[in-house]
Amino acid sequence: MTFLKHAALLILPLVLLSACGSARPPRLPLALEQAATADRQAKRAFRDGDLAVARNLFEQSLRLQQSQDNLPGVATAAVNLAVVYHGMKNDDMAMRLLDGILADKLTPYPAELRTAAAFRKAVIMVDGGNKEAAAAIEAATLLCGKSCEFTAGIHNLRARLALSQKDYAAAVNFSRDAADAAGGNKEELANARRYSAAAEAALGQHGLALEQYLAALELDKHMGIGPRIASDLDGAARALTQLGRKDEAASYARRAAAAHDAIRFKPGDTTAP
Amino acid sequence: MTLLADKDERFKGLFVKVSIFVLLAVIGIALNFLYAALRQGLFVQKTPVYFVAPTSQNIHEGMAVKLSGFKIGTVKSMTLNEAAQTRVELLIEDKYMHFLREDAEVTPVREGVIGDTVLAVDRGSENKPALRAGAEVSYVLSGGLEQITQDLRDRLFPAIDDMSKLLHDINDPKGDIRQTLKNLREVTAGMNGTRARLDQMLEHSDAMVANDARPMLQSLNKAAGKLEQDLPNLLNKANSTLDSLQKSGAAIKSAVETSAPQFSGLVGESRELVHESRKTVDSLNNNWLLRSGVPQEPQGLINMDSND
Numbered sequence: 001m002t003f004l005k006h007a008a009l010l011i012l013p014l015v016l017l018s019a020c021g022s023a024r025p026p027r028l029p030l031a032l033e034q035a036a037t038a039d040r041q042a043k044r045a046f047r048d049g050d051l052a053v054a055r056n057l058f059e060q061s062l063r064l065q066q067s068q069d070n071l072p073g074v075a076t077a078a079v080n081l082a083v084v085y086h087g088m089k090n091d092d093m094a095m096r097l098l099d100g101i102l103a104d105k106l107t108p109y110p111a112e113l114r115t116a117a118a119f120r121k122a123v124i125m126v127d128g129g130n131k132e133a134a135a136a137i138e139a140a141t142l143l144c145g146k147s148c149e150f151t152a153g154i155h156n157l158r159a160r161l162a163l164s165q166k167d168y169a170a171a172v173n174f175s176r177d178a179a180d181a182a183g184g185n186k187e188e189l190a191n192a193r194r195y196s197a198a199a200e201a202a203l204g205q206h207g208l209a210l211e212q213y214l215a216a217l218e219l220d221k222h223m224g225i226g227p228r229i230a231s232d233l234d235g236a237a238r239a240l241t242q243l244g245r246k247d248e249a250a251s252y253a254r255r256a257a258a259a260h261d262a263i264r265f266k267p268g269d270t271t272a273p
Numbered sequence: 274m275t276l277l278a279d280k281d282e283r284f285k286g287l288f289v290k291v292s293i294f295v296l297l298a299v300i301g302i303a304l305n306f307l308y309a310a311l312r313q314g315l316f317v318q319k320t321p322v323y324f325v326a327p328t329s330q331n332i333h334e335g336m337a338v339k340l341s342g343f344k345i346g347t348v349k350s351m352t353l354n355e356a357a358q359t360r361v362e363l364l365i366e367d368k369y370m371h372f373l374r375e376d377a378e379v380t381p382v383r384e385g386v387i388g389d390t391v392l393a394v395d396r397g398s399e400n401k402p403a404l405r406a407g408a409e410v411s412y413v414l415s416g417g418l419e420q421i422t423q424d425l426r427d428r429l430f431p432a433i434d435d436m437s438k439l440l441h442d443i444n445d446p447k448g449d450i451r452q453t454l455k456n457l458r459e460v461t462a463g464m465n466g467t468r469a470r471l472d473q474m475l476e477h478s479d480a481m482v483a484n485d486a487r488p489m490l491q492s493l494n495k496a497a498g499k500l501e502q503d504l505p506n507l508l509n510k511a512n513s514t515l516d517s518l519q520k521s522g523a524a525i526k527s528a529v530e531t532s533a534p535q536f537s538g539l540v541g542e543s544r545e546l547v548h549e550s551r552k553t554v555d556s557l558n559n560n561w562l563l564r565s566g567v568p569q570e571p572q573g574l575i576n577m578d579s580n581d
Contacts, residue, residue, distance in 0.1 A: 043575060046575060076573055076574055079574055080574060080575050083575050083577055083581070113574075116574055119579075120577070123577075123579055123581065126579075152579075153578055153579040154579075156578075156579040156580070157579050160579065160580075185578075187576075187578040187580075188578050188579060191578060191579055191580045194580075228580070
């Protein structure tokens with residue numbers, strides 16, 4: 001019996017060690033593995049700002065997914081590719097990709113990916129000041145239903161559209177809805193604060209605007225999104241100027257200028273920001 | 274009566290048990306060493322041979338000696354001889370010695386693009402006697418990328434020189450080719466004159482046959498004679514020109530044919546190397562020890578919001 005105990009004590013660490021060295025995950029078909037690899041590399045390139053490489057890799061991923069008739073993979077790659085094309089200012093190509101999913105009612109693409117495509121289309125249209133942006137937002141709302149991953153984003157798009165149409169009261173309301181729906185989505189919460197701040201400032205509520213800009217600034221700093229930090233600092237400087245706090249305004253303006261310069265700075269530039 | 278009488282049954286025979294345990298561990302370690310030594314060929318009988326290399330570059334002690342890709346020995350030592358060259362002592366396993374002949378050659382080659390350099394042995398001619406212990410083998414430099422480039426350079430440069438000489442000859446107003454063309458032009462001009470005179474003769478044949486036919490025929494004879502004289506020269510020169518061109522072309526072709534497979538091999542090896550590296554990195558990423566340290570890329574859609 002003692003021998004058995006000792007043997008068990010010796011074997012146990014070996015069993016635990018072997019448990020640590022878990023087996024490799026099961027392998028997918030080769031084309032899908034290649035597509036997943038291309039997808040990973042494309043995201044990395046997109047994150048690093050290398051849009052041309054990201055486009056090529058997402059196109060490769062899309063072709064591989066199509067070769068396997070993997071509909072979720074096809075829709076995902078198409079939406080991602082549309083995002084990249086939008087980043088490259090080629091909205092025609094982006095819209096063609098998104099319409100390829102949205103207009104094809106017969107192919108059973110997953111509903112959440114159709115919604116993602118509709119939301120992305122609405123973002124592109126709002127960005128481009130398209131007249132049919134409102135219709136695109138409504139289409140996304142229909143696909144989203146009562147609540148979905150993009151609810152806060154859709155409210156924010158409405159707020160952006162209202163801001164561009166100088167309907168500031170509506171913009172405040174929509175951004176409030178967005179903030180309520182954002183939950184843990186900090187990006188959309190920060191966007192809601194920023195749109196709300198812009199609308200409040202336009203309505204002459206500079207104290208409220210400053211409050212919202214500072215809230216947005218805190219969130220954007222937490223996420224480390226440079227251009228938005230610069231925009232928040234700019235907004236705060238403007239609000240402070242309106243409130244007559246000139247010194248503070250100048251300080252925020254300096255910080256905003258530094259942030260703008262730093263964003264423009266590229267590695268290899270001879271002039272330091 | 275013992276001072277420290279141990280009443281606990283579990284401690285009975287403890288010394289013996291511990292001794293057995295330690296002994297087993299020592300035996301295990303010794304067996305490991307023995308196994309490693311056997312794997313390293315420590316107990317294998319070896320025969321010394323040597324070669325002399327101009328430099329010890331790319332050669333080091335312990336370097337593998339391979340025959341047809343199989344390790345048959347190692348570099349034992351290197352010394353500088355009286356001629357300031359490197360004398361390299363090799364130890365070849367006895368069981369492989371019968372493969373090697375007196376005219377065996379040793380060449381340093383790289384295994385793959387970034388692989389180790391090893392000494393590859395060419396076994397020599399079948400009709401030669403077997404290599405004896407302590408004998409010298411020839412050392413031949415070859416293989417590396419520099420060598421291939423040098424080889425290609427050595428072959429291409431004379432061919433390019435030939436081509437430039439040929440072009441120079443063609444452009445030289447006093448050169449054979451220009452002179453030949455000049456002669457040809459003169460002959461052609463002579464033929465034209467002859468033809469004009471023949472035409473004239475035909476026109477006035479009735480009246481002038483008796484007076485003019487003779488000089489014209491003489492002129493025709495002359496021209497034909499000149500043509501007969503010049504044409505073989507011209508053909509010879511044209512032939513020699515073509516020969517030179519052909520030789521240059523053959524030299525270039527041979528150089529490219531010799532080097533192309535090596536370059537294509539290099540490209541293939543590089544591609545394979547990249548592929549293998551990717552596989553290795555993937556494997557490392559999947560390893561339990563490193564997996565936690567490698568950030569996993571999220572699958573699915575790019576994380577974008579309403580402001581992107």
